[in-house]
Amino acid sequence: MGRDTPTYDTYPDPVYGFVDFVGELFAWGLAGGSAVHYIKGLRGSPSGARLAGAVNAVRQNAPRVAGKFGAYCVFLSAMESAVSFASGRDDTWSTAVAVATTCGLHGMRRAGAPAAARYTVLGATGYLGIAYALRVSEISRTKEEVNRGGPVPPVVCRRPDPGPRQPRWFRMMSPFITKEKVGKDTYYIEV
Template sequence: MGRQKPFYDWPIPDHRHRLVDFVGEAFLIGAAGVSAYQFVRGLRGAPSGGRLAAGAHAVRANTPRVVGSFAAFSAVYCAAECAVSVARGGKEDTWNSIAAGAAAAALKHSRRGAFGAARAGLIGASAVAAAVGVFHIAFEWLDHTTPSRRTTITTGPLAPVATAQLPPPLAHWRSVVDKDVPT
């Protein structure tokens, strides 16, 4: 029999693996940051003589809850970003991230009512737009301050290879930021 042709014409990226990668990275980054924050918070609030134990206790008590919430929010954000990408016909640009930030923040605060969800969505979209702008400015600055990334091989068994293009730092974020920015 064979497989039927799907009803869409564009190639859909593998959103399942993107979701797993995104949530895993968010969990690890959140675990590192929240652990450090909770440890310092436990140190500051403890009497002298028991600060180290109090810091470790604060990490054990609070980090799993906060990191789990952060990972769950990241899963909602990634799912919204993939849904917006599919709804827009497979376009991958910064507007997907901004819309996903608005949707995830509004969904998180939906128990506060329509006005609270709308306000949270506006704040979420603004935060993602600001982050994308900061990344764009940082990459423009890196382009102007770093020397050319071309290297020339002139000796050895690889001499016929004249130039090789080295990948830029943070190549994934570069691809996310430059999708929608005109040059």
């Protein structure tokens, strides 16, 4: 079972998507924490017990790193929901504010207010840079498809919504979103 067929697609409740999102970040934290602490354990152990020291470092530290990743994911999702509902729309700026707040919280935990300010600016500019790069890449890919004469990817259509919008991860699991495969790419279309 790969990423093409997530298990929560069969459930109408978007909570499964949220749990999948948190679990995915937990798994990334577990994998990254395992790799980092394995290398640290290898380098920091005495000559005869390097492998045992590396495994012990992973066993002691990787679950803690994974738990932090999962907790930050929950906080990020809560902030994104709060900002989206407060502003009445869900856009890149709402997510940037949520990422900046989460990074600021992380900086505050590490070294106080000066670090929180640095982490906030770093998180917001990092997210906006990644979002801009993804948008430019999507536009250039669409232009290449049009210039080659290939099928034009479908345009995402949105129906008017008078109330506040749900966060992006919540809307992607809505029963009004359908997946359409064009070639090897998957597009989400709101009906």
